Amino acid sequence: MGEGSAVFLAGVNYLKESSALGYSDKLFFLQQRAGLNERVKTNCLHISLNFESKEQISNDKMQQIAKDYMARVGFGEQPLLIYRHLDAGHPHCHIVTTNIDAVGKRISLHNLGRDLSEVARQEIETKYELTPAAGRGTEQELPPPDLWALKKADYGRDETKKVITQIVNAVVQKYNYTSLAELNAALGSFNILADRGHEKSAMYGAKGLLYRIIDEKGNKLGVPIKASRIAGKHTLDKLEQRFEKNKSKRKILATILKQRINHVLEKYPNKQGFQEQLKERKIELLYRTSKDGHIYGLTFIDHLGRAVFNGSELGKAYGAKALLQTFNQLPQKQKATVNTTTSLNSKLPNPAKDDQNSYLQPVAPTHYLEILLGRMEQEHAPHLPKRKKKRKKRGQQTQQINL
Structure with a gap:
């Protein structure tokens, strides 16, 4: 399987063998169990177990570790769905379960990570000879990379x-x-x-x-x-x-940045040339847009001076309105020049048409889309849907464990 996919490892404590479970089977059992206690707000638990990138862990071993971990935190008798994701540079798996037991009693999730998970993690690292999570990536005094x-x-x-x-x-x-x-x-x-x-x-x-x-x-x-x-x-x-x-430190950084922007704007007073030349000078220009594509602001990221400024903070001349007017003035001036000279030579080209692409077009808005944890090409880990009866909304709790 390629990147962005997942492998279904096991359905634990289900009435059927894992290989015989279909999507509806997985969902129904979790839904049925959660429905035994309708008063509970949070009735679903999602946990990810993450391993050091150099660990060589087979599917069978990962399944065994996941079952062992869940038993140590009090979910050994619960229905579990275990998926191995192949969408990151380190081995990891996701576990979906419910915190409603077979008689409808709620399993407390309060301080689960502090009271049970940390102890379980340490015990599992020792038992399976895994790289300890404690200390990985926690070196406070290490200098940042170049x-x-x-x-x-x-x-x-x-x-x-x-x-x-x-x-x-x-x-x-x-x-x-x-x-x-x-x-x-x-x-x-x-x-x-x-x-x-x-x-x-x-x-x-x-x-x-x-x-x-x-x-x-x-x-x-x-x-x-x-x-x-x-x-x-x-x-x-x-x-x-x-x-x-x-x-x-903003004042001096702003002064230096404006000088560099001015130098570019004098030579390249059009959108494409301006943005490209800024990039050559390690300055990134972002257009902040509304949902309908209207540009309402600019952000300059100076990777050389290592500073970020909104255009309006640098001054009125560097705001979106002023720069848009500057970009639009260039084609108008070229058009006026062509109209004056056309009477002398009707065969002269029309820069207003040739340069029409230099007009600033509305920038499509950036949509930050929520996606599910990982991309499953074969199967999707089921989630518990909202019930139709009038009652408080159900929720879920997510926890990430590094092993």
């Missing part, structure tokens, strides 16, 4: 936690930014996103932060990593401290 040697995250080839740690450490420590949006502009250049979740989510309200890999279009890929679980622990609270600290 920014010029830093490459974009390549989901499916790079080990997720390792590449996120490298890029986040480098960008957070070396770039100047004063907001999460500005930091994400720099991180996005390396296919990384600092994600707070939806504004109405519990994570957002608790000031939680996840780092995750994205593709060139901004689509989220794979399993995210909690800010507190990577080296440096660049949580939202710590980032907000950096926002304030970075403000003292």
Whole structure:
């Protein structure tokens, strides 16, 4: 199987053998079990077990480890679906189950990671002679990698936690930014996103932060990593401290950047030439657009000066409105010149037509699409649908375990 696919390893504690389970069989049993207690809000649990990238783990061994781990955290008698994903640079599997037992009693998920999971992880690492997770990627004093040697995250080839740690450490420590949006502009250049979740989510309200890999279009890929679980622990609270600290250096950085932008704009006052020449000078220009494609702002990422600025912060002349007017004025001037000379020679070419592509076209909006954990070409791990009766919404809890 290729990248972006998954292998169904086992259906544990089902009435049929794993090889005989169809999609409806997997879903029905979980749904039936969860329905034994309709008062519970969270009735589904998803866990991912992640192994060091150099570990050579067969499907049988991974299945055995998954069953062992779930038994140690109190889910040994529950129906389990185990999938091995092949969509990242490190071995890992996903486990789906329900926290409603056979008599309708709720299995508590409170402090599951702190009280049971950590002990289970250590015991399993010893039993199966795995590389310990403790200490991997937690070297606080290691200097960030050379920014010029830093490459974009390549989901499916790079080990997720390792590449996120490298890029986040480098960008957070070396770039100047004063907001999460500005930091994400720099991180996005390396296919990384600092994600707070939806504004109405519990994570957002608790000031939680996840780092995750994205593709060139901004689509989220794979399993995210909690800010507190990577080296440096660049949580939202710590980032907000950096926002304030970075403000003292903005003036000089802005002055230098404006000089470099002016030099380009004088020679290339059109959208394509301006953007290409900025890129040659290690300046990335992002157009911020609305859902209908309207450009409402610009962001300059100075990879040489290692700073991120909104155009309006640099000055009125560097905002979206002013630069759009500059780009549109060039074809108008060329058209006026051609109209004056055409009477002398009707065979002269019309630059207004030849240069029509230099007009700034509306930029398509960027849609950050939510995708499922991994891409399963053969089968999809089922989830528990909402029940039709009027009752509180069911939810699920997700936990990532590094082994």
